[in-house]
Amino acid sequence: MTTGYNFAYLNEQTKRMIRRALLKAVAIPGYQVPFASREMPMPYGWGTGGVQVTASILTPEDTLKVIDQGADDTTNAVSIRKFFKRTAEVATTEETAKASIIQTRHRIPEAPLREDQILVFQVPIPEPLRFLEPRETETRKMHALEEYGIMHVKLYEDIARHGHIATSYAYPAKVNGRYVFDPSPIPKFDNPKLDSCAALQLFGAGREKRIYAVPPYTQVKSLDFEDHPFTIQKWDEPCALCGARGTYLDEIILDDRGKRMFVCSDTDHCRKARSGEEAA
Amino acid sequence: MTRPLLAADNITRLYDGRVACERVSFELWPGEVLAVVGESGSGKTTLLKCLSMQVAPTAGRVLYSLRDGRTVALADLSEAERRFLMRTDWGFVHQDPREGLRMGVSAGANVGERLMAVGERHYGRIRGTALDWLARVEIAEDRIDDSPRHYSGGMRQRLQIARNLVTAPRLVFMDEPTGGLDVSVQARLLDLLRGLVRTLGLSVIIVTHDLAVARLLSTRILVMQQGKVIETGLTDQVLEDPQAPYTQLLVSSVLQV
Known part of the structure; x- marks a missing residue:
């Protein structure tokens, strides 16, 4: 190897430590397992947690896809992909279906995932109770005793202020009927995809030193009120590029006179839809 | 047959070998309001904290009669049970409302929090109950979505009371509830408290x-000095005809206007 680094940058001891944390996380769905997060050659907030998880589960045969806000070509995605290309020399792809490991920030791909795929999330703040309860000792106790009423206080505040549940990303959900977790800042549009997903979903928070997981086919239920049920975002128009409906759309400002368009945030899905149309 | 709601049995608490309260025993009956009085440092607040299990007594025990009729020693309850008791069957009114309120969320959410903690998941009902309780503590309906930060001291204290009473607790601990308020606001708060205690049949332990x-x-009073109970009896009786020299001093040192 030309880089002089161990395979996938991290040394084997560190990977073993992280794998142990991962096993525990899979065994207790939604529970935040502390781990000894390492300094990575990128700043916190750039996905150091996700990168460490990916590095620990990566094998030379894997095909890696990295997305940031659904796109394969944004700075964060490009730099992490390049990082693993150099340090692990693994194959990379932009196609969801061809990837065996997908590291993601802020989105879940639109295409359904399979059992032989692993989704790795980058998590900034793993503790869903943090904004209401700043003490870590207290939030741990609340998780242990299943005291989650406070989570609804936040949703109550949303409705009282905005008339509806205005939380639109990092929407809290309950895993396997037990732990309430923060599904990282994905839009709540993606929350239903977490539920009974065929792929293993791993979450890594580098700065906060926590790992958690949603095993395949595990129930994930978004919190809500009986009279204000959980809903996902909807758009009036289809994607301006591929014409798809029912995908998560990004608003793109075209000029300073208010012209704008809505396009799929999942670039691979959008590209597939367009080429499929042309072929047909 | 009625039984005492709470019984303190020889409660002693030492801090670093120094006595904070010593061998305090009493019984609190359902519907009774017990005042614990004494000067600063006499161990009133420590006693209250021992009773409400915020600090563990060094010796002695607290017996509590649960809703299901069982009488248990509070120290024997698991932490989960204790916390559940705190949220449902008990209330705790702090001297400083900022300790008892969640200052970052609206008044409505403050009142609704306990309901949500015991599993209420219907927004409309939570809001209805919150409005009802705000009215009971004389807070205007249109202030429900305001943060307690924008409330006056008296309003905060009333909000704290509403937040505690919303789950219909049987026992409320109060630590100097009128402490930081000016006299006219105090009078109004006391009036309100008296009304609520009478109509709801609450049992109260109030430290003041x-x-x-x-x-x-x-209805009953416990006079403390240097960690010990020096006199106890019906409030009117003790205040009209104090027996212990310290109580006599305390009664006579009240300023007359």
Whole structure:
């Protein structure tokens, strides 16, 4: 190897430590397992947690896809992909279906995932109770005793202020009927995809030193009120590029006179839809 | 047959070998309001904390009669049970409302929090109950979505009371509830408290250094000095005819206007 680094940058001891944390996380769905997060050659907030998880589960045969806000070509995605290309020399792809490991920030791909795929999330703040309860000792106790009423206080505040549940990303959900977790800042549009997903979903928070997981086919239920049920975002128009409906759309400002368009945030899905149309 | 709601049995608490309260025993019956009076440092607040299990007594135990009729020693309950008791069957009104309220969320959410903690998941009902309780503590309906940060001291204290009473607790601990308020606001709060205690049939343990508060609210009184109970009895009796020299001093040192 030309880089002089161990395979996938991290040394084997560190990977073993992280794998142990991962096993525990899979065994207790939604529970935040502390781990000894390492300094990575990128700043916190750039996905150091996700990168460490990916590095620990990566094998030379894997095909890696990295997305940031659904796109394969944004700075964060490009730099992490390049990082693993150099340090692990693994194959990379932009196609969801061809990837065996997908590291993601802020989105879940639109295409359904399979059992032989692993989704790795980058998590900034793993503790869903943090904004209401700043003490870590207290939030741990609340998780242990299943005291989650406070989570609804936040949703109550949303409705009282905005008339509806205005939380639109990092929407809290309950895993396997037990732990309430923060599904990282994905839009709540993606929350239903977490539920009974065929792929293993791993979450890594580098700065906060926590790992958690949603095993395949595990129930994930978004919190809500009986009279204000959980809903996902909807758009009036289809994607301006591929014409798809029912995908998560990004608003793109075209000029300073208010012209704008809505396009799929999942670039691979959008590209597939367009080429499929042309072929047909 | 009625039984005492709470019984303190020889409660002693030492801090670093120094006595904070020593061998305090009493029984609190359902519907009774017990005032604990004494000067600063006499161990009132420590006693209250021992009773409400915020600090563990060094010796002695607290017996509590649960809703299901069982009488248990509070120290034997698991932490989960204790916390559940705190949220449902008990209330705790702090002197400083900022300790008892969640200052970052609206008044409505403050009142609704306990309901959500015991599993209420219907927004409309939570809001209805919150409005009802705000009315009961004389807070205007249109202030429900305001943060307690924008409330006056008296309003905060009333909000704290509403937040505690919303789950219909049987026992409320109060630590100098009128402490930081000016006299006219105090009078109004006391009036309100007295009304609520009577209509809801609450049992209350109230710690205060203000004999007027004790006189207005309580049926029975416990006078403490240097960690010991030096006199106890019906409030009117003790205040009209104090026996212990310290109580006599306390009663006579109330300023007359």
